[in-house]
Amino acid sequence: MSKIIILSPSSSGKTYFMNKNNFLFNGKKLVCNEFLSSHNNTYGDFRMGSTAALVPSGHEYYKSWDDIYKIGVKLFLNSDKYNDSVLIYNSSYHIKYLKENYPDVDLRVVLINEEKHREKFLDKWESINDTKKSLIDLIKSDSNLLRINGLASMWFLMEERKIYKRLTDKYNISIYDSFEKALNKK
DSSP: OOOEEEEOOTTSSHHHHHHHTTTEETTEEEEEHHHHHHHTOEETTEEOGGGGGGSOTTSTTOOOHHHHHHHHHHHHHHOGGGTTEEEEEOOTTHHHHHHHHOTTSEEEEEOOOHHHHHHHHHHHHHTSOHHHHHHHHHHTTOHHHHHHTTOOOHHHHHHHHHHHHHHHHHTTOOEESSHHHHHHOO
16 A cells, blocks of 8 residues: 655645644554654754754755655655555645655645635735744745745745646646645545
């Protein structure tokens, strides 16, 4: 039986879904790749966590989120500890990587309704305090910094949705409109 990985765009409600279900759904443990990768991202004896993505890109400790996520994917797919688990994270970048390097993985994509996605993004944005919003305004000209900090604009989300649609067509991956439906598929 192949292991399941579910990918979704930013602000799709992944964290809410996992927390609401206490990281367990239909007997499957829900594993957040952001946590798994960050927790196991080490350099020598030093645990880098997600901070490796915040190190300046020319520094030897720097790792992009794309590289950090690969740490969790490798651990998840190569460890029996995760046999009854599902890895969930946000990364359209990994669709090609997963299909080419792990062809037996059961890859699924959750692409929620566009209007719901817009509402989730706006709710997330409104919950950010004014100080953070001011700092975000200062770095808006650098989209890499926004992406690193897990933030995006509405334009970015709509473009990310288009990328998911294009890649799911190219690699013949099923799209589900909720995490529940993706996990109920046999």
